[in-house]
Amino acid sequence: MTVTELTTDPHPVLARLRASEPVSWLPALNGWLVTRHDLALQVMRDSTAFTVADPRFSTARVVGPSMLSLDDDEHARHRAPFSRQFRPREIEERFDAFVRAECERLVSRILPAGQAELRRDLAGPLAAAVMAEALGLADTDATQVLTWYDAIVSTVGNISAGLPPDPAGTQAFGELRTHIEGSVAEASPSLLTDAAKALALPEVVSNAAVLMFGGIETTEGMIVNAVLHLLSDPAQLAAVDRDRSLVASAVEESLRLEPAAAVVDRYATRDVELDGVPIHRGDLVTVSLTAANRDPAVFADPDTFDVRRPNLRKQLAFAHGPHFCLGADLARLEARIAVETLLDRLTGLRLAAPAVPTGLVFRKPASIHVRWEEISQPL
Template sequence: MTTVAELADDPHAALAAVRPVGWLDALGGWVVSGRELAVRVMRDPETFTVDDPRFSTAQVVGPSMLSLDGTAHVAHRAPFEKAFGLAETRARFTEPVAQTVASLVEEIAADGAADLRRTLAGPLSVAVVAYSLGLPPASASTVLGWYEAISDSVTGVAAGRQVTAAGAEAFARLHAHVAGGIETSDSLVAEAAGAGLGVDEVVANAAVLMFGGIETTEGMITNCLWHLLTHRDQLELVLADPTLLANALEESLRLEPAAAVVDRYATRDVELAGCPVRRGDLVTVSLAGAGRDPEVFPDPDRYDVRRANARRHLAWASGPHICLGMHLARLEALTALRAALALPGLRLDPSSPPPRGLVFRKPAAVKVRWDVEQAPPPQV
């Protein structure tokens, strides 16, 4: 019998065994791991809803666009949508992201070694998401501390445990921080409040955007670095042809989406690929499983930066809950990856761990080394 620990460590064999859908006792529900069926479930919120008291994120941060459907979902999401459209993202964020990445890489360039999760991916994602929402200043380490406590609590709830005291305390601190941002007249959170959302509703939505943005960006960068640095042949292809980097990122998202699953709850009795799903059943859509569906992706476990259909992954989900910040996350990830791969002789430290996690999958660290170029001797 598959355990929660095994799913967190390496879920892919178990997901293949139940594809396109099957019951997993470890999760107490159905798991959808076929791509076609995953799209069907995510695009049918009337039958498969997020609006259920068991929804893990809502238990930690309260109701938000992530945990509501129908008109309530639209009311919570609409005040934030325009700011994250493709054209708006490129116009507003290209230069600040480039400047932030350049500053972060400059700080470590002379060291020859670093954990790129802690020194690049994490600080970048915190800085950009805070900037995007118009939040008051806070150190990256402070926000990452809140984020880790809250995401650990969400993961625990998804595994059947209670909201942790640390998660509750972190959210209380985040609540105070976001509420302070509402007082800034030109901030996105202030605009959301002006659009009719209450303070608690603004905070809940800012929290899912903030931590979704951190998780998505940090996970994208760290997972792609891990894939490239553990597949040297693919890295050499990208270094020889930098235009492959965008597809290398999509292929990494296919194999290891940063958010590996999304939960839904059946609102009526329904059949999925011959399986009798009952009203109230948990239906977990495995975005990781859908990305390795062999009917869509030949040789699905292979990392191939030239895979023609890599962008058919479902790392951003689908339907009304498709990721709001996907354009910004892509911009951040590609900018950071280009800068990291420019470090001469970049290589993975053997002690660096692989991606893992039940809900959020990424390496705990990306420990790397590179060659520090020696300054030329002074002219005499």
């Protein structure tokens, strides 16, 4: 298996591995690839045997130690100041109106044109604006945030593929760090200033960068993948058109079929066996969320997009265990409102060009061009 296969269309080879060798050594990754749902859960739940706290961890090499790259007490210390603001019961109350207003603003801006590229006309700007609002970043320009984010994502992707880090990612993080430090220094009430009461400033910066990076990447991918899956399946789109309560399920099923984050990395803390396979201390163990989410032992007809699938919450797109995504409920809210707004406002929404998700670590189309019925202009 090559990195190119894993980046372009990994599903056939992942299915073969899952069926015959669910814990496989891949020279292309210089590590083990786990492709079965039950084994993925086992690895992600057991931080004593499989840790993120390793100097090779890709994101930590770009932004420094954070809740994403620490385990046990240090992980809890870094995560706690932020987790209080992302409790599920508070997400809708805090962000529903803001997300709806941003979606309306962005869709109204593209509406007269009759066509758009939704990744950068809607999904990316929405995700950047929401994360800036959530963190309390002062005077943040969404376009600048997306520029930083693109560079950081590229650098993390290069490291995961065994390539040299992109210097642009280091520069982008430096600029983001300066911006975050300035926001904290202003001492206005915000999530960042609250976190600074419990964490050192470099720790606040690293965790804020991880939250912003993850919040934009996951949400942007969720939105464009959900739109792509719906517009590619007329029967499922018609079902959602008839019953808007299915939008949340459509987003969840899209996450199952094509997780925006395709893999999570762990490192063996000791010699251990996984499904009878001996893994040595220090070995990289990569969990394929993409493969686990199409495990036929869990999901019937796993390659089919089905918005009425009964067991959608078993999908693992937000990982599992101690490192379950902190912003999962916020990302779900954004994706649901974005899809609802598009379907409500854009009559006859359809794909204008083929689009295919790609990516080794983060999977989504590079672009998604759509059209809708042109708006009649007054004479």
